Amino acid sequence: MSQQIPGLPDMTYIDREKRTFLDQIYFWEITRGILITTKHFFRNMAKWLTFRKGGVVILYPEEMRPDYSQNNRGRHILVQRSDGSPRCVACKMCATNCPAECITIVAEESDDSNIQKRPKVFEIDVSRCIFCGFCVEACPVDAIRMAPTTEELAGYNRFRMIYDKKTLMTWKPTVNDDVVHGYNP
Amino acid sequence: MEEVKITVDGKELTVAKGTLLIDACEANGIYIPRFCYHKHLTKSGNCRMCLVKIEKTPKPQPSCMTPVADGMIVHTRTPEIDAMRKAMLEFVLINHPLDCPICDKAGECMLQDQYMEFSGDKSRFNETKVAKEKLYHFSDRILYDAERCITCSRCVRFTSEVSKTNKLGLVLRGDSSYVSLAPGDTFDDPYSDCVTDICPVGALTSKQFRFKERVWNLHKTPSICAGCSRGCNISIETKDNQVYRVRPIENEHVNKSWMCNFGRDYYVHPTAERLTSQRSKKNDLDYNTFIKEVTPIFKENGAKMAFIVSSHATNEELALAKQLADVIGVKDIFTKSDREWKEDSGEVKEDDILITADKTPNLAGVKKTFTKAKDISTLTVSPFTHAFVWGVNASVKDLTKLKLIVLSTERDVVSDKADYLIAGQTPAEKHGSFTNIDGLVQPFRRAIRGEQNTSDLQFFVDVLKTLGETPLGRTVDEVRAAL
Numbered sequence A: 001m002s003q004q005i006p007g008l009p010d011m012t013y014i015d016r017e018k019r020t021f022l023d024q025i026y027f028w029e030i031t032r033g034i035l036i037t038t039k040h041f042f043r044n045m046a047k048w049l050t051f052r053k054g055g056v057v058i059l060y061p062e063e064m065r066p067d068y069s070q071n072n073r074g075r076h077i078l079v080q081r082s083d084g085s086p087r088c089v090a091c092k093m094c095a096t097n098c099p100a101e102c103i104t105i106v107a108e109e110s111d112d113s114n115i116q117k118r119p120k121v122f123e124i125d126v127s128r129c130i131f132c133g134f135c136v137e138a139c140p141v142d143a144i145r146m147a148p149t150t151e152e153l154a155g156y157n158r159f160r161m162i163y164d165k166k167t168l169m170t171w172k173p174t175v176n177d178d179v180v181h182g183y184n185p
Numbered sequence B: 001m002e003e004v005k006i007t008v009d010g011k012e013l014t015v016a017k018g019t020l021l022i023d024a025c026e027a028n029g030i031y032i033p034r035f036c037y038h039k040h041l042t043k044s045g046n047c048r049m050c051l052v053k054i055e056k057t058p059k060p061q062p063s064c065m066t067p068v069a070d071g072m073i074v075h076t077r078t079p080e081i082d083a084m085r086k087a088m089l090e091f092v093l094i095n096h097p098l099d100c101p102i103c104d105k106a107g108e109c110m111l112q113d114q115y116m117e118f119s120g121d122k123s124r125f126n127e128t129k130v131a132k133e134k135l136y137h138f139s140d141r142i143l144y145d146a147e148r149c150i151t152c153s154r155c156v157r158f159t160s161e162v163s164k165t166n167k168l169g170l171v172l173r174g175d176s177s178y179v180s181l182a183p184g185d186t187f188d189d190p191y192s193d194c195v196t197d198i199c200p201v202g203a204l205t206s207k208q209f210r211f212k213e214r215v216w217n218l219h220k221t222p223s224i225c226a227g228c229s230r231g232c233n234i235s236i237e238t239k240d241n242q243v244y245r246v247r248p249i250e251n252e253h254v255n256k257s258w259m260c261n262f263g264r265d266y267y268v269h270p271t272a273e274r275l276t277s278q279r280s281k282k283n284d285l286d287y288n289t290f291i292k293e294v295t296p297i298f299k300e301n302g303a304k305m306a307f308i309v310s311s312h313a314t315n316e317e318l319a320l321a322k323q324l325a326d327v328i329g330v331k332d333i334f335t336k337s338d339r340e341w342k343e344d345s346g347e348v349k350e351d352d353i354l355i356t357a358d359k360t361p362n363l364a365g366v367k368k369t370f371t372k373a374k375d376i377s378t379l380t381v382s383p384f385t386h387a388f389v390w391g392v393n394a395s396v397k398d399l400t401k402l403k404l405i406v407l408s409t410e411r412d413v414v415s416d417k418a419d420y421l422i423a424g425q426t427p428a429e430k431h432g433s434f435t436n437i438d439g440l441v442q443p444f445r446r447a448i449r450g451e452q453n454t455s456d457l458q459f460f461v462d463v464l465k466t467l468g469e470t471p472l473g474r475t476v477d478e479v480r481a482a483l
C-alpha cells in the first residue's frame, strides 16, 4: 500500500513489502494515471474554450508568454551609457559572485580617462547560467540587469548560448521596450 | 637579551626589551590595524590607526612608536579605542574616491580590509570630495592616483631608506597633500615596483599588471627568484598557467620585503623561444626512444665527454647529474653561468641592496655539488669527442664540432646544432631548491606547467635507470631526503 510520510503532507511512496494484489497487477494504477491525464485534458480544454488563463501550453520559443512578472529574471542586459558604450567597468564582481562561473570578462584601458576601465570581452554562457540574479545584485554600478522576458534564449547548439558583449548590448526586449527596466533588486 | 613583561588585553606577554608594542602584539596574535607602519621601514607614526590604551598614560598612544616597558598594561579593544579607529577610518575615507571596482588593489587593500573589520559605518560626508590628479605617470612602470593616496609616506620612506634614490616626496599639506616627483623627473629606480606592494591602498599601482586580473583570482605559489644569485623569496601569481605578476615574500635573512624590477619581469615576460620536445639530429623522437638512444652515448663516451652543467639547475637535479657523471666516468666537469650581465640591457649589474653580479640562481649549488668543476672559460674542445651541454649560454669556440647532447630550455646556437636535444624546464616549472650567494638552501614549488611533458630530474633518473643504476631518488623529495 502507499504510505504517508509523517511531516510531509502530500508525499507518498510505495512500500514494496506491503503491496496489495491490486497494486501488483498494475492495471488499476495505470488506469488511474490515465484518468488523471484525461481529467486535466478536459479541464484545460474547458479553460481554453472559455478563454481562461492556463488553458494550453505555450509553443516556446516561437511564442512568448505575455504575462511575465516584471520581476522575472530572464535574459541579461548590459546597460549602456548615453553614448552607447557599456556602463560596465569590468570589475568582475558579477563573475566572482556567479555560482555557475559562467561569466568571462577581460578588462582593458578605456579611451576615456575618466572611466579608465572597460570590458574588452564580456561573455555569459547562458547554457550554464542558473538565472539566480546574483550578478545583478553584485554589480556596483548597475551595469547588468535581467530583462523579465526569456526571448531568444533558445538555441540549436551550445555555442549559440554564449552571449558576447555585442549580443548583450544590442538585444532589446520587445515585451518591455524600456531596456533599463528589468530585474534590479 | 633582556626581557620585559607586559599585559595586553589581559594576556601576559614576555617580549624582548625595545620591541615595539605593535610587533609584540602581532607576534602574540593580536592584530593592531595600521597604515603607515611597515616592518622594514622606519616608523613615522602619522596615520594614528594603531592607537592603543596604555594604563597610566593620559591619552591613547600609537603602538608603532611605543617600545614596550616593563609592567605596561595595554588595552587594544576598549570602546574608546574602537571609536577612535572608526573615526580614523572615517577621516581617511572622507576624500577617498569610490574606486574599488576599477582599483587594482581591491581585494588586498588595507583600507578595505580594515574598514570591514573595524568600522562598517555609512558615509556621513555630504560635501564635495577633493579632486586630485588620478593618472600621474611616475614612470613607465608606476602610476599614481593622488585621490586614493592616504599620505602614509611609506613610499617616500622606501625611496629614502631602501632604494636610496630619494625620488618621491610628499608635497603640500592637509587634504591637498600628495606624493610627487621633482618637477620633470621620472621614477627611475631598479626597485620602484616595491612601492606598489607597500602602498596600503591603490594609490601606486603597477602599469604592467594594470587591469590584467583581479587579485583574488590569482593563485600564489611561493618560489625563489632566478634572476640573480640573491635568491629573493617570491610569490609567483598565476591564473590558467600564465604568470600575471611576481611579488616578494618577506624573508628577514634574504630580501626583507623587497625585490628588484628585473626579477618581476623575468617571469612575466619570458622572451626566449622555448623548446618543447626532444629530437635527434634528423627526426623528432618520443621520450622513451630518446632515452634509449642517448644512454649508450653517455655510457661509452664518459671519459671523452665534456660535462657542462647549468647554473639554473636545482640542487636535486645536480645530485643526480653528479651520480650520472660518476657512473659513466666523466673526467672533466665545467660550470657555466646561464645568463650573464650585458652592458646594453639596462639591467643593474650589482648594487649593495639586493642585486648581485652573478645573474643565475644556483652557481653556488653547482660549485658545492661538483667541487672539482672548472670554469667553462678554461674549456678547449680538442681532448673531447662528445659534450653534454645543460642549459643555455655555452659560448665555447668550436663546441658545435663535438657530438652534442643538449638539455636546454630555449633555442640558441648550440641547441640548433645538437645531435640529441631535449627540452628542459625553467625554474618556474619545476620543484627543487637553490643555494643562494650566501650558501642558504631555499626550496621552491612549481608555479606553472611548461609545454614540454618531461622534467629535467626525470631525464637523469631515466638515464640512470637505463644504465642499470639505482638513482638517488625518483622524485625531488626522495633526492632531497637522500642528500
Ligand code: SF4
Binding pocket: A094, A097, A098, A099, A100, A101, A102, A103, A124, A128, A129, A130, A131, A132, A133, A134, A135, A136
Ligand atoms: S544569473 Fe546567476 S548564474 Fe546567471 S550569470 Fe548571473 S550570477 Fe551567474
Ligand code: SF4
Binding pocket: A087, A088, A089, A090, A091, A092, A093, A094, A095, A105, A135, A138, A139, A140, A141, A142, A143, A144, B101
Ligand atoms: S559587476 Fe557590473 S561593472 Fe562589474 S564587471 Fe560585472 S557588469 Fe561589469
Ligand code: SF4
Binding pocket: B096, B097, B098, B099, B100, B101, B103, B104, B105, B106, B107, B109, B110, B111, B112, B148, B201, B202, B203
Ligand atoms: S585603495 Fe582600496 S578602498 Fe580605495 S579604491 Fe582602491 S581598493 Fe577601494
Ligand code: SF4
Binding pocket: B148, B149, B150, B151, B152, B153, B154, B155, B156, B179, B198, B199, B200, B201, B203, B204
Ligand atoms: S602613495 Fe601609497 S604609500 Fe605613498 S603615501 Fe600614498 S598611500 Fe602611502
Ligand code: FES
Binding pocket: B033, B034, B035, B036, B037, B044, B045, B046, B047, B048, B049, B050, B051, B062, B063, B064, B065
Ligand atoms: S601605524 Fe602607527 S601611526 Fe600609522
